[in-house]
Amino acid sequence: MNLPNQEKLRLKNKYGDWAIVTGASSGIGLELATQLATAGFNLIINARNQERLIIVAQQLKSHNVEIKSVAADISEKEGIEKIIQAAQGLKVGLLINNAGYGNSGLFVDASLDSEINLLRVNCEAVLVLTHFFAQQFKQQGRGGIILLSSLVAFQGVPYAANYAASKAYIQSFAEALAVELKPFGVDVLAVAPGPVETGFGQRANMIMDNAMMPEELGVPILTALGKQTNVVPGLRSKVLNYALNTVPRFMKVKIMEKVMGGFTKHQRSGAG
Ligand SMILES: NC(=O)c1ccc[n+]([C@@H]2O[C@H](COP(=O)([O-])OP(=O)(O)OC[C@H]3O[C@@H](n4cnc5c(N)ncnc54)[C@H](OP(=O)(O)O)[C@@H]3O)[C@@H](O)[C@H]2O)c1
Structure with missing residues (x-):
């Protein structure tokens, strides 16, 4: 899916010249970075794996935009600082x-350090970057x-307890900040x-059914920016969300x- 020309123009006029995308080297981040490059945004792209980031930067440069790559782990203060410096x-x-990741299994059996790391990447880094750039934007x-929440944000999720809680934080944070x-x-x-x-899925050790492709998400996400404060992108997400919303919260947890x-x-x- 490609952004229509009038959306590209709207985004560029409203938010140009530079965009920062954390976790831009694969999946949803790569799709968003690609759509923004086609709209003429120069990009600061971040991920940990430098080699992969270099390949992505080359791909994005083919859209005649400037790319700054920041290979950094945003679970670390210095990693976040590198992104701020690049800007x-x-x-x-x-x-x-x-940028964000999930994990799965029984919380009680998980390593506490890795659960804390998940919070640093999914929540603390988002908090710090948002605080810095919100001041600049103001x-x-x-x-x-744009903040990546998830359908898991709207109820507790057994076997992904901490991941779902991290996304509940993002969802709540975003809704309030929007106002x-x-x-x-x-x-x-x-x-x-x-x-x-x-x-x-691989990092979280989940085998997910009925998954969408990241290419289905970029256009609905970017089209929603500036027009609404929440988006459930893609038809399959919408159907799941609708089904979940027909039942009370305790039933959602059961589902x-x-x-x-x-x-x-x-x-x-x-097997895993
Ligand atoms: N896929 C889903 O089903 C789904 C559903 C709802 C929400 N989400 C959310 O969507 C976002 C994007 O995930 P995705 O599905 O596109 O996953 P993905 O393909 O695994 O991409 C994650 C990106 O984040 C980067 N990253 C991971 N840890 C990082 C760290 N500590 N510091 C800097 N970069 C880091 C990865 O690159 P490196 O590994 O090189 O660092 C990669 O570029 C996440 O916030 C996720 O929670 C995903």
């Missing part, structure tokens, strides 16, 4: 807080901030996809227990 002196108008009287920043001309969008076929139980059952059968 010095540039007219940044868009921040896409996309001062310049315009800007856009606070609106008077300053800054748009905030919470994005809540269902399962998407990316590197996510998610079944869904996540299915995504992680290979772990219990010894």
